[in-house]
Amino acid sequence: MSEDSRRRRGTLASSPRTALLWERVTAAVAQRSAHVGRPLRVVDLGGGTGGIAVPLAALGHHVTVVDPSPDALASLERRVREAGIPDAARHLEAVQGDSSTLVRLDLGSGLDLVTCHGVLELDDQPARTLADIAAALAPGGLLSLLVAQRLAVVLARALAGRFAQAQAALVSPDGRYGDTDPTPRRFTADELAALVTAAGLEVADAQGLRVFTDLVPSSYVDSEADREALLALERAVADHPDGDLLGRLGSALHLLARRA
Numbered sequence: 001m002s003e004d005s006r007r008r009r010g011t012l013a014s015s016p017r018t019a020l021l022w023e024r025v026t027a028a029v030a031q032r033s034a035h036v037g038r039p040l041r042v043v044d045l046g047g048g049t050g051g052i053a054v055p056l057a058a059l060g061h062h063v064t065v066v067d068p069s070p071d072a073l074a075s076l077e078r079r080v081r082e083a084g085i086p087d088a089a090r091h092l093e094a095v096q097g098d099s100s101t102l103v104r105l106d107l108g109s110g111l112d113l114v115t116c117h118g119v120l121e122l123d124d125q126p127a128r129t130l131a132d133i134a135a136a137l138a139p140g141g142l143l144s145l146l147v148a149q150r151l152a153v154v155l156a157r158a159l160a161g162r163f164a165q166a167q168a169a170l171v172s173p174d175g176r177y178g179d180t181d182p183t184p185r186r187f188t189a190d191e192l193a194a195l196v197t198a199a200g201l202e203v204a205d206a207q208g209l210r211v212f213t214d215l216v217p218s219s220y221v222d223s224e225a226d227r228e229a230l231l232a233l234e235r236a237v238a239d240h241p242d243g244d245l246l247g248r249l250g251s252a253l254h255l256l257a258r259r260a
Contacts, residue, residue: 046119048072110138117146130199208247
């Protein structure tokens with residue numbers, strides 16, 4: 001990717017796709033770190049390339065990336081080298097595995113944070129994965145959960161003129177629009193909250209993200225000013241009195257949960 005392309009896409013903290021998620025995660029991390037008075041013990045489940053793990057490690061937290069893909073973990077190693085984190089080996093490690101690997105890690109008194117972003121959609125047993133996460137968290141520990149949201153694909157398919165697919169995604173049990181849908185399942189806010197609660201965690205906050213970002217053609221976001229305006233719109237939606245309603249149309253749903 002060219003340097004110009006990187007500038008257009010923005011960084012984790014500035015891209016319309018990731019900025020609000022990063023703000024929510026870092027706010028939760030800061031609160032937990034202030035409470036325990038030390039850097040956090042974090043597991044990034046399914047985060048093989050380190051998109052969020054490396055920035056968290058750069059903040060001084062100890063992050064273990066657990067991912068089943070050796071190729072993704074190789075990309076993580078390259079990202080760590082490029083980031084130039086001082087004493088990176090002390091702050092970040094990689095383990096090949098899945099949620100069941102959590103019980104085999106040396107977690108001490110438990111984890112402060114598990115990030116699980118874009119994983120449950122691909123998981124054949126999401127309830128078991130959430131139970132594994134809950135068991136790995138310390139009392140007061142946090143789960144940051146990001147999933148694909150159902151209503152977003154209904155809207156996107158309808159706007160593309162795929163009306164039968166939009167209806168299928170609306171009524172199907174797994175939120176898919178048909179056999180050609182590359183995503184195995186999508187969630188509503190209520191469905192996700194029920195799964196998290198059944199795992200023994202308390203929902204602290206939930207917010208729909210990327211209400212417009214994934215619908216807007218890339219040609220409309222071709223400058224820094226366009227990117228900033230789109231991000232400002234996404235932030236305004238999140239802060240709006242009707243933000244919960246509008247957020248249900250977001251491509252992604254971010255939920256923060258806590259172990260009692």
